[in-house]
Amino acid sequence: RFLKLFKSPSLIAAHRGFSHFNPENTLKALEFSVGRCDFIEIDVQLSRDKKAVIFHDQTLRRTTNIDKDFKVYELSYKELSKLDYGSWFDGIYEPMLDLKTALGFSKKHKMPLNIELKDTSEFCSDAEFVFIVLSLIESFEMQEEILLSSFRHEYLAIIKEMQPNISTAILVEDALPKNPIEYLVALDAKAYNISDELADAKTVKSLRESDIFVNVYTINDEKRAKELFFMGVNAIFSDKLIK
Numbered sequence: 001r002f003l004k005l006f007k008s009p010s011l012i013a014a015h016r017g018f019s020h021f022n023p024e025n026t027l028k029a030l031e032f033s034v035g036r037c038d039f040i041e042i043d044v045q046l047s048r049d050k051k052a053v054i055f056h057d058q059t060l061r062r063t064t065n066i067d068k069d070f071k072v073y074e075l076s077y078k079e080l081s082k083l084d085y086g087s088w089f090d091g092i093y094e095p096m097l098d099l100k101t102a103l104g105f106s107k108k109h110k111m112p113l114n115i116e117l118k119d120t121s122e123f124c125s126d127a128e129f130v131f132i133v134l135s136l137i138e139s140f141e142m143q144e145e146i147l148l149s150s151f152r153h154e155y156l157a158i159i160k161e162m163q164p165n166i167s168t169a170i171l172v173e174d175a176l177p178k179n180p181i182e183y184l185v186a187l188d189a190k191a192y193n194i195s196d197e198l199a200d201a202k203t204v205k206s207l208r209e210s211d212i213f214v215n216v217y218t219i220n221d222e223k224r225a226k227e228l229f230f231m232g233v234n235a236i237f238s239d240k241l242i243k
């Protein structure tokens with residue numbers, strides 16, 4: 001159960017599968033992360049034929065061998081699966097990772113996943129994208145072992161309509177909502193996943209006093225990690241701070 005994790009203090013989430021050591025969001029990165037973190041964070045979006053693939057950027061240029069600014073949804077699953085996701089990082093080929101494979105891996109290794117839904121609203125309706133992701137999670141019967149998060153909060157509302165048993169986290173970057181606690185209750189979310197800039201002692205304290213989980217991205221400095229845990233932060237997302 002994902003939420004059980006939050007009973008323990010000072011959790012480490014492998015951000016994109018500890019992207020300091022691995023080509024991000026690949027199976028190799030997931031394998032590296034097992035035994036070195038409490039859960040793994042990956043990003044999901046859609047191919048042109050609406051298969052859920054694990055990928056961070058909107059365009060393929062930075063982390064594949066394509067040097068044009070194609071968007072992920074402009075290529076089919078088959079086209080995406082022909083690309084190399086590792087060589088840009090360390091010269092070693094890595095295949096595409098899709099959500100199905102990531103879920104299978106997570107189940108096999110009992111490794112909880114935080115799946116971040118990237119904003120695909122330019123290409124696909126909110127309900128359809130959420131439905132595709134939830135269907136896969138349900139097919140593995142992993143509803144309670146996953147945390148879903150997004151900067152696009154519309155997704156979080158739809159997730160709860162479709163599958164109330166799944167835990168969600170509200171991703172924020174620049175500012176918390178005006179009434180963060182009411183906002184979270186309205187979305188029936190369990191956590192705020194906030195940027196380092198937003199993580200001050202007062203904010204963290206007030207959220208934690210209301211039993212809201214607080215997770216902070218992206219923390220690669222050991223001293224800052226200690227500070228955040230001392231404030232009461234539940235988890236940090238890190239590219240390199242291993243357990």
Ligand code: G3P
Pocket residue numbers: 015041043056116149171193217237
């Ligand atoms: O989910 C935490 C963090 O991954 C959010 O930002 O851009 O690294 O996906 P980003």
Ligand code: MG
Pocket residue numbers: 041042043116
């Ligand atoms: Mg992410």
